[in-house]
Amino acid sequence: MTTYQVSNVVPAPRRPWDQSRATAARVLALVAISGVLGWFITNFTGLSGFLGWYVGLALTLPILAFIGSVRHGWNMASDRFATAVVSVAFAAVTIPWVSIIVTVYQKGSKAFHSKYLTDDMRITPSSDLLQYGGVAHAVIGTLVMVLIASLIAVPLGILAAVYIVEIQGRFAKMVRFLTQAMSGVPSIVAGLFIYATIVVFFGGFSAWAGALSLVILMLPTVARTSEEVLKIVPDELRSASYALGASQARTTFRVVLPTVASGLVTAAVLGIARVVGETAPLILTSSYFVATSTSLSEPIASLPIYIFSSLGLGDDNATTRAWGGSLVLLGVVLVLFVLARVISSRLTRK
Amino acid sequence: MQTLETPPDQREIRAYYTTVDKVFRGFVASCALFSLLVLILIAAFLLYRGFEIFSDFGFGFITNSKWDVGNPEDTSTAVFGIAAMLVGSVLTASIAILFAVPFAIATALFIQYYAPKSLRTLLTAVLDLVAAVPSVIYGIWGYVVLLPLVEDWSASLNKYLDWIPLFAVKTPIFGRSPFLAGLLLAIMILPIVTSVAREVYSQAPRDLVDATYALGGTKWGGIKTVVLPFGKSGLVGGAMLGLGRALGETVAVYLTLNLVFEVNFKILASAGGNVASLIANKFGEATAYEIKGLMAAGLVLFLVTLAVNFLASVIVSRSRKIV
Numbered sequence: 001m002t003t004y005q006v007s008n009v010v011p012a013p014r015r016p017w018d019q020s021r022a023t024a025a026r027v028l029a030l031v032a033i034s035g036v037l038g039w040f041i042t043n044f045t046g047l048s049g050f051l052g053w054y055v056g057l058a059l060t061l062p063i064l065a066f067i068g069s070v071r072h073g074w075n076m077a078s079d080r081f082a083t084a085v086v087s088v089a090f091a092a093v094t095i096p097w098v099s100i101i102v103t104v105y106q107k108g109s110k111a112f113h114s115k116y117l118t119d120d121m122r123i124t125p126s127s128d129l130l131q132y133g134g135v136a137h138a139v140i141g142t143l144v145m146v147l148i149a150s151l152i153a154v155p156l157g158i159l160a161a162v163y164i165v166e167i168q169g170r171f172a173k174m175v176r177f178l179t180q181a182m183s184g185v186p187s188i189v190a191g192l193f194i195y196a197t198i199v200v201f202f203g204g205f206s207a208w209a210g211a212l213s214l215v216i217l218m219l220p221t222v223a224r225t226s227e228e229v230l231k232i233v234p235d236e237l238r239s240a241s242y243a244l245g246a247s248q249a250r251t252t253f254r255v256v257l258p259t260v261a262s263g264l265v266t267a268a269v270l271g272i273a274r275v276v277g278e279t280a281p282l283i284l285t286s287s288y289f290v291a292t293s294t295s296l297s298e299p300i301a302s303l304p305i306y307i308f309s310s311l312g313l314g315d316d317n318a319t320t321r322a323w324g325g326s327l328v329l330l331g332v333v334l335v336l337f338v339l340a341r342v343i344s345s346r347l348t349r350k
Numbered sequence: 351m352q353t354l355e356t357p358p359d360q361r362e363i364r365a366y367y368t369t370v371d372k373v374f375r376g377f378v379a380s381c382a383l384f385s386l387l388v389l390i391l392i393a394a395f396l397l398y399r400g401f402e403i404f405s406d407f408g409f410g411f412i413t414n415s416k417w418d419v420g421n422p423e424d425t426s427t428a429v430f431g432i433a434a435m436l437v438g439s440v441l442t443a444s445i446a447i448l449f450a451v452p453f454a455i456a457t458a459l460f461i462q463y464y465a466p467k468s469l470r471t472l473l474t475a476v477l478d479l480v481a482a483v484p485s486v487i488y489g490i491w492g493y494v495v496l497l498p499l500v501e502d503w504s505a506s507l508n509k510y511l512d513w514i515p516l517f518a519v520k521t522p523i524f525g526r527s528p529f530l531a532g533l534l535l536a537i538m539i540l541p542i543v544t545s546v547a548r549e550v551y552s553q554a555p556r557d558l559v560d561a562t563y564a565l566g567g568t569k570w571g572g573i574k575t576v577v578l579p580f581g582k583s584g585l586v587g588g589a590m591l592g593l594g595r596a597l598g599e600t601v602a603v604y605l606t607l608n609l610v611f612e613v614n615f616k617i618l619a620s621a622g623g624n625v626a627s628l629i630a631n632k633f634g635e636a637t638a639y640e641i642k643g644l645m646a647a648g649l650v651l652f653l654v655t656l657a658v659n660f661l662a663s664v665i666v667s668r669s670r671k672i673v
Contacts, residue, residue, distance in 0.1 A: 051499070079568035086464055089456030093544075096537045097480055100491045107494075156384055163382035167375055171383065177663060178385040184591070184659030185392065185652065186598025188626045192648040193392045196399045216388060223385075248367070249374035270482075277484020280600035283630055304486045308601065311490055319494075326487045337479050 030068065030084075034060040054095070058088040104326045111324025120301075122291040126310045126318040133321070135328055137292040138306035141207070142332075144294055145286060145302060146272055148211035149218055154268045156215075157222025158257075165230040166252050176227070183220030190216040191281030199285060207300040210286025214275040222271040229263030230256065262343045269340040273333055279304035303329045392652060400646030402639075403430060411646060412436065417611045417628070422637050430643040432625060432650065434613045438528060439624035439651075441617065442603060443596035445532025450540045451589050457540070458547035459573060474548070481541035489602035492534035497606065500530040504618045517618055525620045531607040532617070535599060539592035546588025546666070550581040587666030594658040598651060600626040625651040 038056025042049075062084035070077040111130055119134030160179060164172045194213040199205060233256050241251040257264065287299040288309055294300075303325055310322040367375065397404075403411060407430060414431025421427045461473045504524035511517045554577040562572040603624050609631050610621035623631075629644045629651075636644060 075568050075571060079570040082570035082573070083464065086456045086460050089453055090460035090464075093453050093457050093540060096491075096496075097476075099495060100483065100487065103491055103495055104487065156381055159378050159381035160385065163378045167378055169375065169379050169382075171379065175382045175385065178383075178389060180663045181656060181659055182385045182389060184594045184598075184655050184662075185389075186600070186626055186655050188598065188600040188629050189392065189396075189648050189652045189655075192629060192645060193395055196395045196645060197391070219385065219388075247374075248371045250370075252374070273482045277482075277486060279484070279486040280626065280630055284633060304484060304601075307486050307490065311493070311605070322490055326490055329484055330487060333482055333484065334479070337475075337482065341475060 026068075030061065030064055031057075034064055037064075051095075054092065058092065061088055101330070104323060104330050107320065107323035108325075108327025108330075111320045111327070116324065117328070120290065120292045121306075126313055126321055127315040128317065130317055130320060135303065135306060135325055137290065137301040138303045138325065139328065140292055140294065141286070141289070141301040142276060142303045144296070144300060145207055145211040145214060145282075146276055148208070148296075149214035149275060150268060150272055152211075153215045153218040153271060154222055157219050157267065157271065158226045158264055160219075160223040161226035161230050162252060162257075164227055166248070166256060179220045179223045182216070183224070185216060186280075187217055187278050188280040188284070191284035194281065195284045202297075205285060205287035205299040207286055207296045207298070210282050210300065210302065213281035213285045214278060217278060217281065218271040218275045221274045222267050225267035225270050226264055229260045229267060232263075233259050262346050266340045266344040269336050269343065273336040273340070276332055276336065277304050277329055279308050283308070303332070389656075393649065396645050396649035396652060400642050400644075400649050403643050403646040407431065412650065415611055415613050417632075417643075419637055419640050425639040428639055428643075430640075430646075432628065432647050434611050435623050435625045435628045435647070436650075437613050437615070438607070438622040439597050439626075439654075441528045441615065441622065442532045442535055442607065442624055443593055445529065445617065446535035446539055446596040447589055447593055449533060449536035450543050450592055451585070453536075454540055454543035454547050454588070454592075455578075455585065457544045458551055459577070461544075462548050462551045463569065463573060463577070474545075477541050477545050477548070481545065485538065485599060485602045488534060488538050489605040492530065492537075492602060493605045496534060497525065497530060500527075500533060501525060504529055508618055516616065519616055519619045523620050524618055526606050526608045527618050527620050528607065528614070528622045529617045531603050531622070531624075534602055534606050535596040538599065538602060539595050542595060543585075543588045543592040546591060547581060547585050550584030550588070551577050554580045583665055583668060587662045590658055590662030590665060594655045594662060597624070597658065598626055598655045599624070600630050603627045604630050 034057045035053075037060040038053045038058075041056035041059070042052045062081050065080040065084040066077050069080040113131050113134075116134040117139070118136050119132070120137035121133045122137075124133030160175055163169060164176050190213045193216070194209050198209040198212055202209075237255055237259060238251055241255045242248075246254070282302050282305050286302060286305070288305045289299045289301050292301075307322045307325040307329065310318040310325065313319075407414070411431055413433050414429065415434035415437075416429045416431050417434075418429045420429065461470055461477070465473060501524045504527060505522070507517050508519055508522065508524070512519075558576045559572040562575060567575075604627040607622050607624070607627065608620050609623040609627065611623075612621065614621045625647050629648055632640060632644060
């Protein structure tokens with residue numbers, strides 16, 4: 001009779017692919033060595049500054065990683081090499097992102113004063129001292145146009161998604177394709193189209209025209225995001241509704257859409273984020289106006305045009321104002337994005 | 351107990367749409383076809399406004415590089431051609447693709463396969479956010495921060511590599527060149543190319559990747575043999591989407607590229623322009639006849655980007671079918 005010895009200790013599952021502390025130390029050491037080497041390269045070649053140093057690091061790190069592991073064989077060494085290349089390239093990509101945010105904050109905050117968000121440029125030329133004037137007119141103008149644009153584009157976009165997902169009509173594929181094609185329309189062409197129609201027929205630049213050009217750019221984003229959102233509605237809900245005798249219209253409006261209401265709000269917010277900074281179409285449609293205005297039939301200010309027109313003057317104060325406007329605009333986009341994330345995370349928690 | 355000789359007749363089930371549903375379906379369908387209407391109207395109106403230009407200049411509008419209003423009173427003295435702008439568009443967009451695609455592949459791989467899981471969601475969100483940064487902000491950043499840097503790089507490129515015709519210049523002025531505009535466009539389109547690539551890579555068959563591990567392969571082995579071949583056509587589609595963006599970009603190119611009406615292939619020379627920035631540049635003080643020329647240019651741009659995007663979506667949808 002054979003006896004088996006059974007250990008009481010349950011072996012803990014081990015995951016050999018997890019990074020150990022030794023790996024982390026090795027990686028850190030490698031990065032440190034190539035950082036030093038990068039510094040040497042900067043000193044002995046024409047490269048200079050932070051970017052030069054980074055180029056030095058990016059060149060030496062993969063080579064060091066390769067040399068360091070070549071004793072384990074070709075496969076291991078090429079894996080380390082690839083890991084180093086991918087990481088170094090990713091870090092390189094984030095440099096402009098960080099630079100943009102830092103520069104906009106540093107230069108933009110100089111334009112801020114206590115009344116920057118509540119004053120307009122009615123009596124202030126762009127080159128005037130920085131303690132005068134503000135962006136209120138531009139913020140209000142952008143809000144007005146984006147609001148009108150969303151009132152038109154959000155229902156249309158959601159209905160396009162309803163057509164693709166709920167109705168699944170004859171043209172469903174075509175509608176999806178056309179929406180895709182529409183998202184590729186260059187923004188200046190959208191502006192040119194509105195200029196050729198609305199602006200020419202109704203005699204002049206107006207907030208209306210600006211809003212309509214934004215509709216063209218906003219619609220595809222809303223439609224595509226809503227389509228993704230509608231797809232996650234479980235079919236059981238629809239079947240249950242039909243089984244109770246509800247019509248398709250009632251099922252859509254009382255069951256499907258309310259179920260994903262927060263997702264649809266996310267779609268709208270993403271659409272707004274897409275168009276809030278559009279410059280090119282507004283040059284051709286809403287033009288610019290220095291005072292606060294909410295009249296829809298007249299030219300109206302907007303944040304992107306405020307930035308664009310201040311930049312064109314070449315004056316130091318005007319350029320600082322352009323950066324200030326950029327900071328406000330970037331802040332608006334950031335807030336919209338966080339909003340979209342918060343709302344959509346509420347959706348996924350259900 | 352009663353037994354049935356024959357099974358009961360199947361009850362007839364009639365599925366029909368009520369009047370309400372018919373109205374509803376018709377209404378939604380007509381709203382959904384709004385995008386078709388807009389696309390047709392865009393083409394129709396730009397053609398209508400620019401038709402005179404096409405009939406006056408014919409193919410010369412595309413092959414000629416001169417843009418001259420001539421005597422504003424007399425339209426017969428005007429010469430319009432967008433050859434230089436088309437070359438500029440293609441040049442800057444090609445530079446953008448050339449730089450953006452390799453970095454996009456690396457970034458997508460990093461986010462999907464190298465970054466820790468917790469970082470992945472965050473980075474995907476950051477990617478979406480960076481894609482939504484308005485082009486005017488990229489433009490002002492490119493003009494103020496990137497311009498001096500690229501000027502230095504251009505000077506050294508020209509110093510050591512001027513025997514390559516691409517890097518030669520007539521006069522050593524490197525300011526707002528196609529190289530700068532192309533680099534800026536690369537930075538701008540990188541998020542969209544990356545997010546398409548990442549999405550395709552994330553759909554790579556997990557069991558095949560695991561199989562390479564089981565055979566003793568490394569992570570890079572799995573990526574090289576499974577993920578990259580799998581995502582090839584999706585990546586091409588993403589790159590085409592980026593190309594469409596780069597071709598149609600206005601403000602960033604307006605700020606970083608000198609508008610000069612001559613065909614220029616020297617990427618370091620401070621001359622060029624693209625169709626979109628031509629429209630933005632000339633629109634302000636244009637004569638009625640010149641506006642027509644801009645409409646015609648807009649139509650050409652519209653058709654080119656439509657074709658590129660059409661190709662892109664065909665390629666992307668084909669790559670989805672494999673899954």
